[in-house]
Amino acid sequence: MPKDAAVEEFARLVRALKARDGRSYEALGRRLNVSASTLHRYCSAATVPEDFAVVDRLAVLCGADAEQRRTLEEAWALADRARRPPAPEPEPAPEPRPAADPASEPARASDPACGSGPVSGPAGARLPVPVSAAGPVRQPEDGPEATAAVAGDAPRRLPSGPGRRRWWRVGLVLGALAVVGAVTLGAVLLDGRSGEREAPAAPAVPPPPLTWTVASHIWTNGCGHTYLAERSPGPPPEAADARSWAASRGAVHGGEMLVRLSVQGKGTAAVVLQGLHVRVVGRGTPLPWTGYRMDDGCGGAVTPRRFEVDLDRPRPVARALDGYDASGQEGRTIPAVSFPYKVTAAEPEELLVFARTADCDCRWYLELEWSSEGRSGTTRITDEEGRPFRISGTAGGTVAYDTAKGRWITVSESGQSG
Structure with a gap:
């Protein structure tokens, strides 16, 4: 299979998984511990993952069976081989050159281009150094200070006597200090590298055996909700568009909010949900913004069972409540959820x-506290963007939207009370 065809076939299978699941790149990426842009590059054939594990987790998350996962792994293997660059061909070894016979080479005399000095002949005898054009080499003269000279150079004066011995001692001390410093530095570097090699790798934490989705812009019975906004937000949205509408206006839930949490196991093994706990990470005074009511209130035939959280308590808890179904002639109570299940x-x-x-x-x-097959843990549930939920009291009053007048009006203007 050609390179591009193998990568495109793998990307087609990944796109099919995402389309079947229906969730966004951001939602799937949070559950796979990869960014939305990385998942998009897999689906668009821009890149191939380094290993199959992340793709296998995606297949399980999207409900693929064993045969589909095997087909996906084979496609990934072909795409992985296709994306790797070909190995470079080894260079041919150089042909051996015949060894030169020292006895067959003529003796080279001193050549000014190569420097002057004694040169060994065929038998290893030292040849005489030719006399420089500047004259013969001068021998050092006797006296308190000796003079060293080389052919053609001006004489250099070398210290002698006590001064010469003093410089010799200084050089010896400096050399010893340099050796000690080099040895110490080398030992420190080697110890650091050895520590890095011997440090045990942190054990990999397996992902939780469950997956979840959340919706935090749920309106009561599909019609009633209040948002706080710093400025007039314009006409209210439909309930299905509430999340994007609120994000574009910086709106915050006012007084009440409903969170829908869907929890599902990843395999056939049961995951026991042990409890649901509330964690408050920030408290402030209520926002002084106006509350915008999406309608004048509405009712429904079914009040689903739910958990109620009073955030004004010092330590809020999720308290299970009964639901009620009024669709029949007599109606019936829907029992509250009780842990564990x-x-x-x-x-x-x-x-x-x-x-x-x-x-x-x-x-x-x-x-969300859970246990399964000898493992246990807790899973943090946040909003669709991975941030804590936010809700504020309606200290700035509320208004409702008058569709006939096309503007927001106060309760007194509407002629209603309460």
Whole structure:
């Protein structure tokens, strides 16, 4: 298979997995511990992952069976080989040159181009040094200070007597200090490298045996909600567009918010959900912004079972509440969720968490406690962007949207009370 065809076939299979799952690059990337841009490069054939593990996790997350995972692994192997550059061909070894016979080479005399000095002849005898054009080499004269000279150079005066011995001692001391410093530096570097080699690698932490999705812009019964905004946000959105609408205007949940958490196991083994805990990471005074009510309130036939969180308490807890189904003639109570209970890949569970506050600008998240096959842990649940949830009390009052007038009006203007 050609290189480009192998990579494109692998990318096509990855795109098919993502399309079947339906989640965004950001949502899938958070669960695979890769960035959205990296996952997009896999799907667009711009690159191939270094190993198959991340692709296998994607296949499990998207519900691929064993045969589909084997087909995906074979496609990845072909694409991985195709993307690697070919190995360079080894260079031919140079032909051996015949050894020169020293006895067959003529003796070379001193050549000014190569420097003057004694040169060994064929038998190893030293040849005489030719006399320089500047004259014969002068021998050092006797006296308190000796003079050294070379052919053609001006004489250099070397210290003699006590001065010569003093410089000799200084040179010896400096040489010894240089050797000690070099040895010490080498020992430090070797110890550091040895420590790095011997340091044990941190054990790899396996991913949790469950996966989850969250939606934090759920309106009560699909119609009622309040957002706080610093400036007038324009007409209210449809419930399905609330997340992007709020993000573009910097809006914050006002007074109440509903979080829908969907939890699913990754395989056939059951994952036991042990509890749901609330963690508040920031408290401030309520925002002085105006609250914009999306409607005048509405009701529904079914009130689903849910967890209620009062963020104004010093230590908030998720308290399970009953639901109610009024669609029948007599209606019926939907029992509250009680921990522990289990989920698998084929049996997911949906949790609804209703949070409220009047006196706080709160940032908070959830911790889902689980256990499975001898392992246990907690999974942090945050909003769609991976940040803590945020909700503030409505200290600045609320307004509603008048569709007939096309503007936001106060309760007194609407003629309603309460």
